[in-house]
Amino acid sequence: MRTARFGDLFQLERIPLDPDPSEAYVQIGIRSFGRGIFHRPAVAPEGLSKLRYFCINPGRIVFSNIMAWEGAIALTGSQDEGTVGSQRFLSYAPISREVSPQYYNYFFQTEAGLRLVRSGSTGTVKRNQTLSPRVIENFLVPFPSLDEQRRIASLLDSIIRVTEADSSTSQVEAALPSSFLSAAFSGSAPTAKVKDLLFLSRQPVDVDNETAYKAVGIRSFGKGMIFYPPSRGDQLSKLRYFKFPGEALAISNIKAWEGAVAVTPHATSEYVASNRFLFYLPKEDSIDVRFACYYLISEEGLYQIGLASPGSADRNRTLAVDRFAEVRIPVPPKDVQQRVVAMLDKVHKEWVQALERRNALRAALRSSALNAAFTGKL
Template sequence: MKLTEYAVNDVIQLIRRPVDLEESREYCEIGIRSFGNGIFHKLPVSSEDIGTKKVFWIEPGDLVFSNIFAWEGAVAIASNKEAGMIGSHRFMTYRVNQDVADPRYLLRFFYGGPGLQTIRQASPGSAGRNRTLGIKTFGHQRISLPDPVEQRRIAARLDASMDRISRITALRDTTTVLYKQHMDALLRPVQERAKLSMALHPSSDFVDVDPTATYRTAGLLNRGRGLFERPAINGDETKYPRYNRLRTGQFVYSKLFGWEGSLAVVPPSFEGVHVSHEFPTFDIDPDVADLEYMTHLARWHGLHDSLKDKGTGMGSRRQRVNVDRLLATEVPLPSLPEQRRIARRLTLVHQTSLMGAEQSTQLAALRPALLNAAFGGQL
């Protein structure tokens, strides 16, 4: 692939369109997500709220850079949706010289191709808001581009591939929402309710920490998203004198973050993993509660909402939910046959959601691979 070298200023030109604010008018500002994830719209604000802040018009077709976060790919092309919107002085609007460059190609070039390094070279500083894009320095940087015809070909192929990725990701997000909605539709109408103490019986397996041993440890994500494994730790590196050892099928929650929905049923992959004393565990009574049903119940936002006012202490991060308060919480607990019927339906939807999540992980890796292939002459 033949490349021609240009100064950035020969490829894109900075255009600033100052806004003369009109009294009592509302304006909608834009923001830009990092890593090429596009423009978002902020809530409308009045000219009085904007005050003396300098703002500029955005026009469709602008190649827009956040001068604070350009170094991490905060670059986007304004569409017709951004017509009539404004950006603060932090958003640099450029028009593309289409005699030498295709805007769609440049977008990917700057957020995920060789142009990202060009941006970083023009963004001195060590981190975050200290890495502001230097406009003059950026304009004098040299970049190499193929001819416009080749740029359009590559851009078209990237557009098609990225569109498929976006559609699959959107379907995955929809599946996750449907699972939550379906769970709510099945659990909330249940009239048979009982305290969790009917189904759960405290059952901890405390072991003394051996300074010479290595321990697999875990934590709990909020909103019912389950257990996650922490890095292994040596016994002489932990502050805890004892660990609670998990067993498959136990119900476990975090005293510290139970009010945020940090609870789960232990899956087989976490058998024998250790947690601190802040994670009480319980056996599930098989004569009262179905294991699969309780797994879904731990993910249900209705239960999480019930725990929000069960915390004790000052401040959001000190609202411990003690065992008595957890066990006193009422939950939908129908007959075992009905629990199994509900669980079967929810498991089917959840498995579909998990397949989508696995696909999304693979697609997340595919995106940079596509960009590397495009700018390496392999697409």
């Protein structure tokens, strides 16, 4: 097969963002292992990090310069128009009429494509394996005819569409079924206000630009916490940051209405969270924070959180601390709470394991299809 230099087919596109204080900006991220682009919640300019930002356009191949070695490469679509990406995201626009961006996006997800990317990612520590534009542009990539590129891309589109037909619901499926939660909290029990059971606990951090920090997030639908790779202080957003305790109830104040509630692990000293996250510890022994967490992601709990989160647009539905303090939580005897937690933990574990088995089969089929397509077997 003919080959060509990637830089002769695509060019780096850098359109600097000029932040408008009255606008909110949606940042992109790229999932590893070829799982595509995701959007972060919209933020005002002060919610962006101290890095430079650029406008993102559809039809571009985007590399995460620090995670491309792990397959964090994606093709932008119409849904990404109007988003922004930090300088960490290298966006390439086609400059030749003889290329299909979709074909080359798939190529970089194959074993051959990833070997190429890894060979050009400098550094020995994972977070330092950085890919530069100069290296990307010197990659020698397959260059079949445009018709062949389109044929392969179309075929892979069809195969992957089948394997991932229900991927849009996987986030919801990974959460506990609402029926289990409803059943767990259907019994009568006395209730108490959050302010009488829990207290807010977090310790301010004086962020140093040269120091590495591990930031956290919270997934929606009760799916637990996110632990991001280390990043320097100058890569964190301009929000305030805090240390937080272990075994605490954790809530995202902008996504609480969608079930972004979790319990922090035992050891958390190396992690920080922005002021968008609230952490609560028990005032007394009458409440188990794990029980409180499960209740708050139940239908009844989410209803109360919704009432405490004023606003009509997703990005404006912020949980008010004073209103959350008035939310009522059932408080059965402690042994009952612990039995409910044990039961829901077991159900959740089995639910997630089933989902992981299905996702593993899906990933294997995707990988086989990609490698077959680029070795002349499709």
